[in-house]
Amino acid sequence: MELMESIWKMAKNDKKKIVLAEGEEKRNLQACDKILKNGLANIVLVGSEEKVRENAKNLGLDISGAEILDPNTSDFTEGYAKEFYELRKKKGMTLEKAEKMVRDPLYFATMAIKTGYVDGMVSGAIHTTGDLLRPGLQIVKTAPGVKIVSGFFVMMVPDCKYGESGLLLFADCAVNPNPTAEELAAIAITTAETAKKLCNLDPKVAMLSFSTMGSAKGELVEKVQKATAIAKEMRTDLDIDGELQLDAAIEEEVAQLKAPGSPVAGKANVLVFPDLQTGNIGYKLVQRFAKAKAIGPICQGFAKPINDLSRGCSSDDIVNVVAMTAVQAQKGI
Known part of the structure; x- marks a missing residue:
């Protein structure tokens, strides 16, 4: 069995909840449609609900099985801000600044992992690796015994x-x-x-x-x-x-x-x-x-799975990284 067939099978057997922090973006929406149709994971899309649904409709996609969370209106935002403040107050964080920062989709999604609301996160189609790693290292941090991501x-x-x-x-x-x-x-x-x-x-x-x-x-x-x-x-x-x-x-x-x-x-x-x-x-x-299939980049070393994407990725690439992220969550990688 090819590796990705095995990964898909494992993902389907124990579905995890994965957050896509770039929920309004075209390839993420296309991937969401494919993931839901194949039963690979439960998906949370971060973004404006109006924009997410409008963009999906214009693309002819069915994302009805996904949950949509808008950091600007979510019931989670206030709690995330307070917890983020507590995590970072020794580094000079104020509650006012925390309230502003958790409205950023990447920080909001990372807080969703930290609190256990989701099992893993995927981002990077329109953000840099640094944009992803920064909240990951500040909030989720490295796994016990691991010094470097x-x-x-x-x-x-x-x-x-x-x-x-x-x-x-x-x-x-x-x-x-x-x-x-x-x-x-x-x-x-x-x-x-x-x-x-x-x-x-x-x-x-x-x-x-x-x-x-x-x-x-x-x-x-x-x-x-x-x-x-x-x-x-x-x-x-x-x-x-x-x-x-x-x-x-x-x-x-x-x-x-x-x-x-x-x-x-x-x-x-x-x-x-x-x-x-x-x-x-x-x-x-x-x-x-060599016309190789390159799956990743997959991050390793975080306490919970957070994965990056190449900004040149396809929707199929996102699907595979989500499946990998789900299996990482299953295995505690």
């Missing part, structure tokens, strides 16, 4: 022998511009756990670089080497290795020449990039040139 893509490459028959996870492709060695190690461990719980993979984690096992020197290589050592020390039960060039990470013949004896080289299904530039460029290259 990161983002990964599930890459499904057609007719491909690499990874698990073309299935690989790429991280971090969305959140951290230049992670430290310690942060890179944390990203590797978190992504390995996600690969197991969400994708049912036996993770083989490659710490990518332009060097393989000391073939090059310098500050950039040393960071990946240090990150690998930290990750291995923290989790001796996981197969994590590096530093590895991409070809050594995924191609058996190259691995035998460049990294003989590595438990990961030639078999990697989780690729950890040294920084956001390489990660973001890398996933887009594979998506465009």
